Amino acid sequence: MMLLAVVSLVASLISVGVSWAVFPEQPTPVADDTSFDTAKFYETHARANAARGAAQAALPGQSLVPKPVAGLTQAQTNNAYIVVEVAKQMNLPERAMVVAIATALQETYLKNLANPKVPASLKLPHEGTGTNYDSVGIFQQRVSIWGTPEQLMDPAFASAKFYTKLQKVSGWEKMSVTGAAQAVQRSAFASAYAKHATTAQKIVDELTAND
Numbered sequence: 001m002m003l004l005a006v007v008s009l010v011a012s013l014i015s016v017g018v019s020w021a022v023f024p025e026q027p028t029p030v031a032d033d034t035s036f037d038t039a040k041f042y043e044t045h046a047r048a049n050a051a052r053g054a055a056q057a058a059l060p061g062q063s064l065v066p067k068p069v070a071g072l073t074q075a076q077t078n079n080a081y082i083v084v085e086v087a088k089q090m091n092l093p094e095r096a097m098v099v100a101i102a103t104a105l106q107e108t109y110l111k112n113l114a115n116p117k118v119p120a121s122l123k124l125p126h127e128g129t130g131t132n133y134d135s136v137g138i139f140q141q142r143v144s145i146w147g148t149p150e151q152l153m154d155p156a157f158a159s160a161k162f163y164t165k166l167q168k169v170s171g172w173e174k175m176s177v178t179g180a181a182q183a184v185q186r187s188a189f190a191s192a193y194a195k196h197a198t199t200a201q202k203i204v205d206e207l208t209a210n211d
Contacts, residue, residue, distance in 0.1 A: 034157070034160050034161050034164045035164075036086070036089070036090065036156075036157070036160035036164070038151075038154060038156045038157045038160070041085075041086065041089055041156050042156065045085055045089075046064055047064045047065065047066065047081070047085075048081065048082050048085045048156065050063075050064035050065050051064075051065050051066065051078035051079075051081045051082055052078065052082060052125075052154075052155060052156070053078075053125060065077075065078055065081075066078070066081045066207065069202075069203055069206035069207060070199060070202045070203045070206055072110065072203065075111065075112075075127050076109065076110040076111065077110075077207075079104070079110045079111070079112060079138050079155050080101055080104070080110050080203050080207060081207055082155040082156050082159060083097065083100050083101055083104060083138070083155065083159045084097050084101070084204060084207045084208060085156075086156050086159040086160055086163065087100065087159070087163060090160065090163055092163055092167075093173070094204060094208065095173055096163060096166060097204045097208075098177060098197070098200045098201050098204050099166065099172075099177050099180045099181050099184075099200075100139075100159060100162055100163065100166075101196075101200035101203050101204055102177050102178075102181055102193050102196040102197050102199075102200035103139060103162065103181040103184070103185060103193060104138045104139055105196040105199060105200060106181070106187075106189075106192050106193050106195075106196050107138065107139055107140040107185070108128075108130065108137075108138050108139075108140060110138060111127040111128050111138065112125070112126050112127050112137055112138050112153060112155060113126060113127065113128050113129055113130040113135075113136060113137065113138070113140070114126035114128075114129050114130075114136060114153065115129060115130055115131060115132075115134060115135060115136045116129060116131060117131060117133070117134050118134050118136055118143050118149050120148075120149040120150070121136045121143075121149040121153055124149065124150065124153040125153070126153065136149055136152050136153055137152040137153050137154075137155070137158045138155055138158055138159075139152075139158050139159075139161075139162050139185070141158060141161065141162075146158075146161055147161060162184060165184045166180060166183075166184050169183040169184065176194070176197075177193060177194065177196075177197040177200065178190070178191060178193040178194040178197070181193040
């Protein structure tokens with residue numbers, strides 16, 4: 001009788017363990033509290049709209065897209081420019097820009113990545129692919145947590161989402177770049193952002209030089 005009870009208990013525990021493995025705890029979505037109007041941002045920022053690839057009229061011999069900075073490609077510079085301009089639109093200080101750029105450098109090196117695990121992302125403009133969970137975009141934000149593929153593959157919305165969460169971190173302004181970035185991203189590699197701080201500052205400096 002005792003042996004039967006033990007066998008039953010072990011079987012029950014195994015069943016629970018299997019169930020947990022098959023049905024892991026689902027990630028908790030971030031509240032949709034981003035009030036940033038992406039459509040209006042692009043309508044009123046011709047250079048940002050051009051940076052995301054939209055055709056824009058420009059004066060002869062001039063280009064609306066920013067020139068590559070800090071050794072970045074044109075596509076990377078375009079994404080960095082949008083990250084910086086969104087911060088300005090949200091009235092955030094330069095420190096926020098540096099944190100965001102350092103984060104994007106670590107996550108994707110400022111490339112807007114689609115993900116085969118999120119088929120819809122492959123149908124949107126992208127600069128390569130990644131395969132980490134259901135993460136997409138320049139910040140590798142998870143679709144199950146941060147928003148729709150269409151939203152997160154848009155550098156402006158993704159930036160606004162990042163900044164919105166950053167602003168909720170108490171004392172982020174006095175944190176190290178790594179500390180502030182990790183408070184938003186919750187990465188498994190928390191210290192990885194540090195190596196990008198200097199480059200991020202250089203990118204921000206060059207993109208805001210004419211302000």
